[in-house]
Amino acid sequence: MRKSIIAGNWKMNKTQSETIILLNEMLDVKIEGDREAVVCLPFTSISAGADLLEDSLIKLGAQNVFYEDRGAYTGEISCEMLNDLGVEYVIVGHSERREILKETDEEINKKVLKLLEYNLKPILCVGETLEERESKGHFEKVKKQIEADFVNVTSDSIGDIVIAYEPIWAIGTGVSASAQDAEDMCAFIRETITEQYGKEAGETIRIQYGGSVKPETIKEIMAMPNIDGALVGGASLKTADFKALVNF
Numbered sequence: 001m002r003k004s005i006i007a008g009n010w011k012m013n014k015t016q017s018e019t020i021i022l023l024n025e026m027l028d029v030k031i032e033g034d035r036e037a038v039v040c041l042p043f044t045s046i047s048a049g050a051d052l053l054e055d056s057l058i059k060l061g062a063q064n065v066f067y068e069d070r071g072a073y074t075g076e077i078s079c080e081m082l083n084d085l086g087v088e089y090v091i092v093g094h095s096e097r098r099e100i101l102k103e104t105d106e107e108i109n110k111k112v113l114k115l116l117e118y119n120l121k122p123i124l125c126v127g128e129t130l131e132e133r134e135s136k137g138h139f140e141k142v143k144k145q146i147e148a149d150f151v152n153v154t155s156d157s158i159g160d161i162v163i164a165y166e167p168i169w170a171i172g173t174g175v176s177a178s179a180q181d182a183e184d185m186c187a188f189i190r191e192t193i194t195e196q197y198g199k200e201a202g203e204t205i206r207i208q209y210g211g212s213v214k215p216e217t218i219k220e221i222m223a224m225p226n227i228d229g230a231l232v233g234g235a236s237l238k239t240a241d242f243k244a245l246v247n248f
């Protein structure tokens, strides 16, 4: 049985002081059943978040990492630094980084491998543009991303990786994919992993849907057999919504 995982992606929102206020409101969230709740904070809020979340049910995540161990990489943050703060999950390959910061699959693959080396769990984002969906190229796009981002990843790491299917046209737009379209892609992603790593890996890997997920839509999404969780941006910044999402 795969454990559900609801992760909040705070993006570039909240100062450290604001983070403390918001997390304090969220701390008493009750998590029903066998599921995980994660908040992926901006780097500047992680230390404060780590202190607050220490005895809570909410797990700590980051939104990016660099793929070298240490050294002359001005402005970058290493796996060792995140490990030291108690981070468990790290988002990699978010479409905002792929599109705005021109991150390539090659770089994303290096990040995935480095995270696994440091026992950090990647939340690897994949997804198509509206143009790719309209021209029916969405399955091919996602397959290509997965193949490129999984180079040299071995089957024993599959249980530590979460794939987040996030159609770019659904992120921050208020227009979510239909639960069926999300399910179809998540089933396809599972098939892709099964082809490459075998049946057990395909059954083990956790796959989230992300893109305008709200408390009103989460139930339908989570009822789908191949969807194991959600990666949530906007709604995860509102205390009541975050609590409702976690207890879908």
Ligand code: PGA
Pocket (backbone or CB within 6 Å): 009, 166, 170, 171, 172, 173, 174, 210, 211, 212, 213, 231, 232, 233, 234, 235
């Ligand atoms: P959204 O963002 O929920 O605000 O659409 C999702 C994401 O980018 O992870």
